[in-house]
Amino acid sequence: MAQPDFSPSAERNKQPILEVLLQCLPAQGTALEIASGTGQHVEWFAAQLPQWTWQPTEVHRGALYNIEVRVAQAGLDNVLDAMQLDVRTEPWFAQAAAPPTFDLIFCANMLHIAPWEACTALMRGAAQHLDANGKLVTYGPYFETGVPPSQGNVEFDQSLREHDPSWGIRLREDVEQVAAQAGLRLAARHTMPSNNLLLVWAREP
Numbered sequence: 087m088a089q090p091d092f093s094p095s096a097e098r099n100k101q102p103i104l105e106v107l108l109q110c111l112p113a114q115g116t117a118l119e120i121a122s123g124t125g126q127h128v129e130w131f132a133a134q135l136p137q138w139t140w141q142p143t144e145v146h147r148g149a150l151y152n153i154e155v156r157v158a159q160a161g162l163d164n165v166l167d168a169m170q171l172d173v174r175t176e177p178w179f180a181q182a183a184a185p186p187t188f189d190l191i192f193c194a195n196m197l198h199i200a201p202w203e204a205c206t207a208l209m210r211g212a213a214q215h216l217d218a219n220g221k222l223v224t225y226g227p228y229f230e231t232g233v234p235p236s237q238g239n240v241e242f243d244q245s246l247r248e249h250d251p252s253w254g255i256r257l258r259e260d261v262e263q264v265a266a267q268a269g270l271r272l273a274a275r276h277t278m279p280s281n282n283l284l285l286v287w288a289r290e291p
């Protein structure tokens with residue numbers, strides 16, 4: 087079996103993210119991961135949270151095999167087959183007899199590496215597929231009004247926009263606005279290493 091792709095940043099941030107998840111998640115549940123990338127997050131979280139069932143997804147079909155190799159090598163039985171999912175193709179589970187709901191929807195490092203429509207679609211999809219008490223967790227770099235940005239994030243944002251003008255680090259308040267339009271509110275904000283934030287979103291009461 088070929089070695090799966092590897093992301094050094096996912097390797098660094100998986101444990102800090104897990105520590106926050108452990109604070110805010112119940113002991114068991116079902117999780118949908120959006121933009122699973124290399125699958126390192128789902129591998130780590132599924133191994134550390136064995137009472138949870140995980141559904142990894144990726145927009146790029148080629149990445150699905152990579153995720154499955156990683157999960158198989160780890161011998162995890164609480165991870166479902168990776169499925170192709172583009173957040174902008176709605177509804178997300180068009181083939182399902184009934185739309186599935188999840189206790190957690192987790193999405194790391196997608197909002198700045200996708201057009202803004204991916205953010206609005208993520209919020210709409212999460213609102214549709216979160217259980218009543220479910221949480222959407224987004225992780226990555228954000229700008230915030232009144233918070234001086236780090237030089238690293240300013241340079242990262244510039245390089246993203248040079249690569250693709252529709253990409254870029256999002257303003258947290260803009261994300262909150264589209265979340266509110268979808269019926270979600272920001273329930274918690276966690277500062278994370280390397281100038282990242284972990285944001286927890288819940289249904290409006």
Ligand SMILES: C[S@@+](CC[C@H](N)C(=O)[O-])C[C@H]1O[C@@H](n2cnc3c(N)ncnc32)[C@H](O)[C@@H]1O
Pocket residue numbers: 093096120121122123124127144145146171172173174193194195196199200204
């Ligand atoms: C920087 S990678 C992050 C991967 C992983 N979540 C992590 O943190 O290591 C960005 C991911 O967003 C995914 N992505 C981009 N546009 C997307 C879309 N419209 N729907 C779902 N995923 C998307 C890419 O395929 C890629 O896996």
